[in-house]
Amino acid sequence: xxxxxxxxxxxxxxxxxxxxxxxxxxxxxxxxxxxxxxxxxxxxxxxxxxxxxxxxxxxxxxxxxxxxxxxxxxxxxxxxxxxxxxxxxxxxxxxxxxxxxxxxxxxxxxxxxxxxxxxxxxxxxxxxxxxxxxxxxxxxxxxxxxxxxxxxxxxxxxxxxxxxxxxxxxxxxxxxxxxxxxxxxxxxxxxxxxxxxxxxxxxxxxxxxxxxxxxxxxxxxxxxxxxxxxxxxxxxxxxxxxxxxxxxxxxxxxxxxxxxxxxx
Amino acid sequence: xxxxxxxxxxxxxxxxxxxxxxxxxxxxxxxxxxxxxxxxxxxxxxxxxxxxxxxxxxxxxxxxxxxxxxxxxxxxxxxxxxxxxxxxxxxxxxxxxxxxxxxxxxxxxxxxxxxxxxxxxxxxxxxxxxxxxxxxxxxxxxxxxxxxxxxxxxxxxxxxxxxxxxxxxxxxxxxxxxxxxxxxxxxxxxxxxxxxxxxxxxxxxxxxxxxxxxxxxxxxxxxxxxxxxxxxxxxxxxxxxxxxxxxxxxxxxxxxxxxxxxxxxx
Numbered sequence: 001x002x003x004x005x006x007x008x009x010x011x012x013x014x015x016x017x018x019x020x021x022x023x024x025x026x027x028x029x030x031x032x033x034x035x036x037x038x039x040x041x042x043x044x045x046x047x048x049x050x051x052x053x054x055x056x057x058x059x060x061x062x063x064x065x066x067x068x069x070x071x072x073x074x075x076x077x078x079x080x081x082x083x084x085x086x087x088x089x090x091x092x093x094x095x096x097x098x099x100x101x102x103x104x105x106x107x108x109x110x111x112x113x114x115x116x117x118x119x120x121x122x123x124x125x126x127x128x129x130x131x132x133x134x135x136x137x138x139x140x141x142x143x144x145x146x147x148x149x150x151x152x153x154x155x156x157x158x159x160x161x162x163x164x165x166x167x168x169x170x171x172x173x174x175x176x177x178x179x180x181x182x183x184x185x186x187x188x189x190x191x192x193x194x195x196x197x198x199x200x201x202x203x204x205x206x207x208x209x210x211x212x213x214x215x216x217x218x219x220x221x222x223x224x225x226x227x228x229x230x231x232x233x234x235x236x237x238x239x240x241x242x243x244x245x246x247x248x249x250x251x252x253x254x255x256x257x258x259x260x261x262x263x264x
Numbered sequence: 265x266x267x268x269x270x271x272x273x274x275x276x277x278x279x280x281x282x283x284x285x286x287x288x289x290x291x292x293x294x295x296x297x298x299x300x301x302x303x304x305x306x307x308x309x310x311x312x313x314x315x316x317x318x319x320x321x322x323x324x325x326x327x328x329x330x331x332x333x334x335x336x337x338x339x340x341x342x343x344x345x346x347x348x349x350x351x352x353x354x355x356x357x358x359x360x361x362x363x364x365x366x367x368x369x370x371x372x373x374x375x376x377x378x379x380x381x382x383x384x385x386x387x388x389x390x391x392x393x394x395x396x397x398x399x400x401x402x403x404x405x406x407x408x409x410x411x412x413x414x415x416x417x418x419x420x421x422x423x424x425x426x427x428x429x430x431x432x433x434x435x436x437x438x439x440x441x442x443x444x445x446x447x448x449x450x451x452x453x454x455x456x457x458x459x460x461x462x463x464x465x466x467x468x469x470x471x472x473x474x475x476x477x478x479x480x481x482x483x484x485x486x487x488x489x490x491x492x493x494x495x496x497x498x499x500x501x502x503x504x505x506x507x508x509x510x511x512x513x514x515x516x517x518x519x520x521x522x523x524x525x526x527x528x529x530x
Binding site: 120123124127128129131132134135136137138139143 | 317320321322342345346347349350352354356357358360361362363364373374377378426
């Protein structure tokens, strides 16, 4: 065996990593540029917002309700140990608004819409539909990608807000209706402890997560043909879709930490 | 043929293209004559589609020039590229219809995105092109509901939508049976006669494609081995062309060669 082989492999992987990073960075820049460049067709954005937002509603409501219910259940048993179950409302609301709302909403959207965006664009790349757009002098960044970016950035904060509200109501159902915490105390604690700063943190997170999800999903699909592991056929599409979901989920958690660390 | 050099719509000069460590095109020189049909033939995997992708500006060469109407696509900026592409129509190998749109929207897309025409005018123009392709009652169907031949016809209708000056056909009859292939050739002939576009065809369908060709070019060993009329191509002495013709069509009988005595001047 050639003794230099392992080093060659390491070098090759590093170059591949840099190449992909650079490509994705330029891709993001081009997408954002096309987002602000006129014209601004409304219909494609509404259609994408419907796909990413409205069609994720059920799963968001469902997970939001159960997250709030679990938080209330766990919180109640922990807080009663210290005789402070009156803080249940604050605990549920702060956990949801600052952390769980944005993160879980984003993870649900990754699973539902992120994977679909990646597969859709990957299949379009595979079947030369993106080449066909370019040959018709239609810019795929403007026509195909910009509406998805705008829809992602707009819908994630809204979905997060719905998740938070449903979660708080779920917490109310368990804490107040089932476990007999005083309803007034539940909401009063929330009014007293939740500040604009907390809401702002949730909002910033959901905006950034919206961008991250669409960016990673669309870039993975768009550059399917440049995948080093060979990105063709149905297997190529399935591989990049899996990659996109894993990478988006990890990126969301990493950025969640970073934003929290910066804003706290 | 007149002594004057015919006007070239597209010229490839010394084009070299590598993918990773593999050199696909070594030194491609090819001139596509305006208003005529140039057919590029060659064995699979030689890079015929790569030549078309260079002409479309979808890939850029490592070396050489791709001149389209005088502009060098190898160095063209996006704006110029898009301006040139407005003159192009493409029928892709697998047609590349937008599978989430119905037939009507597929064909209407270039007009909706690239022109400011009203929806009424667009409807009329799309109807005209679909009728030209003998596509009736297919407007609301999705590509997945169409047969191979119908997909190609929709693809051709879409390619011709902006009345292009040059139309590219990448393996237009692959996967079609003989009668469907003939149908595509008939439509090609009809539309070219009516619209007068320059055609570049990449095909395997030898010898049938020769009937449509004004010029035939063989791509082998990363180079164009000659561009000539179909008759001259079939009788060429160039060893690679001769081998290709014999492989695809069998030995060619040439009375001038086989029965030389009859042709000797008295």
